[in-house]
Amino acid sequence: MWRREDTLPIKIGNIVIGGGNPVAVQSMTNTRTEDVPATVSQIKRLEKAGCELVRVAVPTKDSALKLGEIKKSISIPLIADLHFDLSLGFIALEMGVDKIRINPGTVPNRQILKDLVLEAKARNVPIRVGVNKGSLPDSYSKDREGLVKCALDYVKLIEDWGYTNLVVSIKSSDPEETVNANVLLASYVRYPISLGVTEAGGGWRGIVKSSIGLALALKEGIGDTVRVSLTGDPVMEVKVAYEVLRSLNLRRRGxxxxxxxxxxxxxxxxxxxxxxxxxxxxxxxxxxxxxxxxxxxxxxxxxxxxxxxxxxxxxxxxxxxxxxxxxxxxxxxxxxxxxxxxxxxxxxxxxxxxxxxxxxxxxx
Ligand code: SF4
Missing domain, CATH: 3.30.413.10 (Sulfite Reductase Hemoprotein, domain 1)
Structure with missing residues (x-):
């Protein structure tokens, strides 16, 4: 198993994750990305709370075209979250995003994925292969093995196209399954792992589920960057992430x-x-x-x-x-x-x- 000290370092903007670097804290905006003032304002609040990487949804051409303006107004690396319409990924790369995330469950066809991978490679922009149980392709079993196989298949596909600037994630709303899947994943891939329990809910329920999932995996040495997924203000995600990392003596802030x-x-x-x-x-x-x-x-x-x-x-x-x-x-x-x-x-x-x-x- 590759522990976080041994994963390959991957540079995302001005942050390096993996290779024993400090576990980076990330979050995701919940504004409409097209609304630049609202999105930038939320990212500024996230930055102030200690967020080190931020992901935004890119569901429309308009949102993709606004990424450049958003990027200019913030200080932390910007990640474009892509589903279904991967043509938006080309715009996102043109706008200067620092990483793109693709989800095997929402890739419309392999040819456009290949074209996007080659474009990211030409620009040396990392890609996260982000598997989510809620959108796992039907061809995979809905268990730990299926989640890991899906991630490995897409990693292999991208490697075969000649690109290895990768981050991988497997997320489930079940904390134990998330931990087990990531432990298995870490025995196969040396890429940094983006860790999180997805759709954990909000308030104290979401905090407990996320904290358990993150802590058990982090304690195993797995997880190069973390995202706490909570329904509500994402600033709380950053606060919870630091509290988890602090409790494990992995980061100290504030x-x-x-x-x-x-x-x-x-x-x-x-x-x-x-x-x-x-x-x-x-x-x-x-x-x-x-x-x-x-x-x-x-x-x-x-x-x-x-x-x-x-x-x-x-x-x-x-x-x-x-x-x-x-x-x-x-x-x-x-x-x-x-x-x-x-x-x-x-x-x-x-x-x-x-x-x-x-x-x-x-x-x-
Ligand atoms: S420190 Fe004193 S007040 Fe606080 S819980 Fe302990 S005994 Fe009670």
Missing amino acids: VNLIACPTCGRCQVDLESYYQEVESALENITVPIDVAVMGCSVNGPGEARLADCGVAFGKDKAVFFIKGNIIGTFSPREAIKKLISYVKEAERYKDENVTAFLLSTEGDA
Whole structure:
């Protein structure tokens, strides 16, 4: 089996996936692609959340013709999602997209696929062979073996046409099947794998299904880029993806919030403080551990272990930085100081966070 350290590196715009590079976070817009202002605005929000690759649907000629304008207005690689009408792929390539995705289940005929592959090859634009159980061709069995065979058949077809700048994905709405299919796939192909549980739904259901599917495969060493598929605002997909990657110690970005569930010992409204901290620090990008804890049982321990933290007591809170007590304040004052420290740390960016925090110890 090819683990992510051993997959072939593939360059998509300014991002390299595979070959042991950090697992890249991607998402897909849900605006009408033809609506350039709405699409660009959503991509900007995705970029701000940490999205590193973005895919857009290209269902019409108008949407294909707008890709150039979209690409000029964004900073991350743009991927064209193609189904049924592959002639739109030629326009997408002309517009400068950084990758195209084709789905074996929606390829109208092999000749146009071959022409498109040769055009992508001439431009050195990577192609993702993206198999989805919901659109698996009838000639394949609707199980793990069928999903993998379909992916392998199309990979072989493209290789036979002389192109190997490929990414592969197999997605199912069943997390376990997604994991099993990708484990099998990784035993056959060395190309980077784009990982995701498709049609996972929205809200907490979608988050649980996606997280389980991603985590089990990532833990096996599979997955060079991930997309969490959620019904709703795609910014949530990016947040969930980073939380999954952070939980597996694969990526660190932004605030890692450590907070207790509260219990009968808690004497403050911890939930509202937690929400205040979460919302105030939403756009922080430096990797930093922040603890918000309800009482003296586990509070001082967790707050001490984090980069900074607050452990509440009755009408008071102890504020820690890097394991040291900075002082005891009112709960409101402690939260204010916590937020302000993290925001200041953001100004110093990643590698200087610790230095900043230590240099400001005792200033409170
Ligand atoms: S830290 Fe204290 S308040 Fe929070 S769950 Fe534990 S015992 Fe309860």
